[in-house]
Amino acid sequence: MTEITVIDTGISNIASVRNAFTRIGCRVITTNSPDKVLGANILVLPGVGAYEQGMNSLRKYALVEPIKQRVMKENIPILGICLGMQLLAEKSHEHGLHAGLGIVEGTVVGLKTNSADFRVPNIGWYDVISNKPCVMFKENDRSTIFYHVHSYYLECTDPDDVAAHIEFSGKRVTVAIERDNVFGMQFHPEKSQDDGLNLLSRIVDSMSN
Helix, strand or coil: CCEEEEECCCCCCHHHHHHHHHHCCCEEEEECCHHHHHCCCCEEECCCCCHHHHHHHHHHCCCHHHHHHHHHHCCCCEEEECHHHHHCEEEECCCCCEECCCCEEEEEEECCCCCCCCCCCEEEEEEEEECCCCCCCCCCCCEEEEEEEECEEEEECCHHHEEEEEEECCEEEEEEEEECCEEEECCEHHHCHHHHHHHHHHHHHHHCC
């Protein structure tokens, strides 16, 4: 049984994330302990809410350096979900300028629309279109539906980091990233029924091999 360490920042939908990983057969540990993060083999960073609040929570529990050490220096895998993916970035322009974990090169910016067909925040089910064959999205997964709730998204410096996008108000908006041991998704796999569970299972299989 694969053991997953879910970082509990106090601002995430931790119960539904935990349940999703339990359903795919994982043993789940939830923690805000730096020592447990340093001892983890697979990290999951979920989160909802504001960027500044998320980073302040990581600092409050002294988790910033342990996460960076395990992921950037020791190369253990990490999955960021929703705000958790955004926190992997270098910085965010949400309500000011805020430094992130700096694990992924890129900036979090706000969604914009001039169309009555699109609204911010972006809430609902969207076709997620893969950018490349990768662990998260195989070549035949050209479009899969996932549930989104967000007003900001991560613009990656390197386009090769982008695993998938949605079409939002005439623009390609990054909603999944993958590079080496780092994975992220803007949408909510735990709320995306079978497609979400299948995606989590695929990622966990890759992380544990």
